[in-house]
Amino acid sequence: MRLPGEDELRDSIRSQLASEFQVASRLLDIGTSIFLNPVNLEPDGELDPFELHICLGIVFKACRQYRGIVAVAEISLGDVAESNGRMLLETMLTAEFLMRPVVTLKRGGKQLPDVPGYPLTRLLRSRLYLAHDAASTLKTLRGMASSGDLQCPDADRVLRLAESQVQEQYNEIGPDWTERLKQAKTFSGVSALDLADSLGLLAIYHAFYHPASARIHGSDASRYIEVAEKSDGGLLFSTTASAKGVAEAYVFSSLAMLGILNAIKRRLGLKLDERLSEIAPRIQNMARRLPDD
Numbered sequence: 001m002r003l004p005g006e007d008e009l010r011d012s013i014r015s016q017l018a019s020e021f022q023v024a025s026r027l028l029d030i031g032t033s034i035f036l037n038p039v040n041l042e043p044d045g046e047l048d049p050f051e052l053h054i055c056l057g058i059v060f061k062a063c064r065q066y067r068g069i070v071a072v073a074e075i076s077l078g079d080v081a082e083s084n085g086r087m088l089l090e091t092m093l094t095a096e097f098l099m100r101p102v103v104t105l106k107r108g109g110k111q112l113p114d115v116p117g118y119p120l121t122r123l124l125r126s127r128l129y130l131a132h133d134a135a136s137t138l139k140t141l142r143g144m145a146s147s148g149d150l151q152c153p154d155a156d157r158v159l160r161l162a163e164s165q166v167q168e169q170y171n172e173i174g175p176d177w178t179e180r181l182k183q184a185k186t187f188s189g190v191s192a193l194d195l196a197d198s199l200g201l202l203a204i205y206h207a208f209y210h211p212a213s214a215r216i217h218g219s220d221a222s223r224y225i226e227v228a229e230k231s232d233g234g235l236l237f238s239t240t241a242s243a244k245g246v247a248e249a250y251v252f253s254s255l256a257m258l259g260i261l262n263a264i265k266r267r268l269g270l271k272l273d274e275r276l277s278e279i280a281p282r283i284q285n286m287a288r289r290l291p292d293d
Helices: 006-016 020-034 049-074 079-097 120-145 155-184 192-198 201-210 213-217 246-268 271-282
Strands: 226-229 233-239
Touching: 006 020, 006 049, 020 049, 020 246, 020 271, 049 079, 049 120, 049 246, 079 120, 079 192, 079 246, 120 155, 192 201, 201 246, 226 271, 246 271
Parallel strands: none
Antiparallel strands: 226 233
16 A cells, blocks of 8 residues: 555655665664674663663664664655654653763753752662653553553552552652652653753754654644645645655654664663764765755
8 A cells, every 4th residue: 555656755765865774774783783692781880770671671662763764764754754753852862861970950941959868860860760651651541440441350459559659669769859750741850842951952852853743743734735726616635645854854863863872882881882983974974855855
């Protein structure tokens, strides 16, 4: 099953972005090599087992997202690639938040005060992540229960267990951080915009993350239809497949993937310097637009 004009676009994309496909393949190979080959870890500082579990999970999630972006971009679904690219940028913000040695959070451009007794160490950041995940899971289960989708005989027990797990995680991060997470509804206690600002990544946020939001939230429907007036006074609605956004999605998602791999390289002491240094300038030189964009 194909969209109108898709066959021609596929051929055009493959020929015009052949070099970009090679870079993407190489970058994905670097990411997956972490899980396919034995590695010796030399962590940058103390590393709890559950923190290691989260960090590796973030990286493999990024590999899956990046693979998805490459797949849909190759078949000319630029808007879908941009939407998935936005998800990958969120994963990059998460990786930077969890793995950087030091993070200073801002809200509205101003530094947030420290929480007495709970400094924002990497260990605490991992606990914040787990607390948010537990709270999100509980919210989902409660929604399913209220709508009748959670009908197993021990549904009440499942909810009580989820509630106890949330409380356990909240106890680990203390009441002040708990309140920040509840208010912001994020794992960092600040919005995605403020987190990007805190990490010095506002440029990529404004260039790609925010513009892609319209596609995520379905507020760009008018861009998919062209309207022409017929000679008899009627209207003709038409649409066709488009490669618009494909090249841009490749560039920004590759930059995000590179950032994630650099973050895990530093955190775990992985021997990826030579491979990442070799591919970085190739990503910078990727085409940002197709000729007919």
